[in-house]
Amino acid sequence: xxxxxxxxxxxxxxxxxxxxxxxxxxxxxxxxxxxxxxxxxxxxxxxxxxxxxxxxxxxxxxxxxxxxxxxxxxxxxxxxxxxxxxxxxxxxxxxxxxxxxxxxxxxxxxxxxxxxxxxxxxxxxxxxxxxxxxxxxxxxxxxxxxxxxxxxxxxxxxxxxxxxxxxxxxxxxxxxxxxxxxxxxxxxxxxxxxxxxxxxxxxxxxxxxxxxxxxxxxxxxxxxxxxxxxxxxxxxxxxxxxxxxxxxxxxxxxxxxxxxxxxxxxxxxxxxxxxx
Numbered sequence: 001x002x003x004x005x006x007x008x009x010x011x012x013x014x015x016x017x018x019x020x021x022x023x024x025x026x027x028x029x030x031x032x033x034x035x036x037x038x039x040x041x042x043x044x045x046x047x048x049x050x051x052x053x054x055x056x057x058x059x060x061x062x063x064x065x066x067x068x069x070x071x072x073x074x075x076x077x078x079x080x081x082x083x084x085x086x087x088x089x090x091x092x093x094x095x096x097x098x099x100x101x102x103x104x105x106x107x108x109x110x111x112x113x114x115x116x117x118x119x120x121x122x123x124x125x126x127x128x129x130x131x132x133x134x135x136x137x138x139x140x141x142x143x144x145x146x147x148x149x150x151x152x153x154x155x156x157x158x159x160x161x162x163x164x165x166x167x168x169x170x171x172x173x174x175x176x177x178x179x180x181x182x183x184x185x186x187x188x189x190x191x192x193x194x195x196x197x198x199x200x201x202x203x204x205x206x207x208x209x210x211x212x213x214x215x216x217x218x219x220x221x222x223x224x225x226x227x228x229x230x231x232x233x234x235x236x237x238x239x240x241x242x243x244x245x246x247x248x249x250x251x252x253x254x255x256x257x258x259x260x261x262x263x264x265x266x267x268x269x270x271x272x273x274x275x276x
Contacts, residue, residue, distance in 0.1 A: 005045060006031055006049050007045070008054065009055070009063050011079075013055065019077075020054055023093075044067065044072065051073070051075070052097075055077075056086060057086060057173075058231070060083070065127070072252070076088065084268055085253070088256070096256060106258065108185065110167070110168075110185055113165065113166075114127075114128055114244070115128070117234070117236075117240055119240050131166060131170030131174075131229045132229065133228055135162055136163075136195065138223045138224075142223065143219075144159070144162050144219075146163045146216075148163075149215075160194040160196055160198060161195040164178060165213065166190070168189055175204070178204075190206070209246040217239075
């Protein structure tokens with residue numbers, strides 16, 4: 001068995017906490033519990049084999065933001081339905097843990113987006129997101145106007161309830177609900193998905209992840225909100241500029257089979273067919 005320690009992040013949930021106690025009883029002091037709510041990134045030990053995340057996709061996203069550029073592999077464990085990020089379920093956790101300790105696992109690289117916001121020539125936000133950044137109005141009755149520039153060339157102005165800029169990993173999150181495409185995580189791309197666009201010809205767009213995006217807020221952007229990975233929101237001011245590009249910091253995800261993405265996709269989206 002591996003002698004490296006394993007980090008454990010536990011969702012504030014009775015089932016997750018019970019499972020954590022079971023794991024700690026089985027593994028003894030090989031587990032290190034990480035409290036992402038009250039700890040700092042630098043509190044994570046350098047020699048962790050991985051971080052096991054007991055919770056859903058929301059908890060997984062929180063941990064991905066917490067580790068920043070530490071490069072620690074994450075293993076998500078979902079309680080209930082299979083999540084898109086937490087592919088291991090509670091009932092298969094012991095089996096997955098055995099494989100992990102034997103070194104019988106794969107590492108999948110998931111790209112993130114680097115989100116920067118400039119206000120009065122000062123950088124006020126610099127965050128990596130795993131799923132998406134969403135620009136929308138806090139007043140739902142009004143349209144958001146987002147002028148989009150691709151590699152400094154004007155593309156179009158989206159007038160819509162909002163605009164989602166997502167990664168392939170995030171293609172199965174809010175973007176999918178807004179009518180965006182499902183994009184395999186290995187496809188190097190960035191997805192632009194307008195939310196209920198005023199102009200019906202404004203459709204979702206997939207662009208290379210080598211592209212640099214600039215978004216300028218037009219009209220009356222005083223009610224605009226920028227939401228990062230669905231967890232942190234910022235009020236935008238007139239004149240704010242949002243710069244988006246592929247981050248240098250990927251997320252490493254632990255998987256136990258080559259085609260796990262398609263299995264998770266079929267299960268989560270409840271696809272059916274003649275073959276199992």
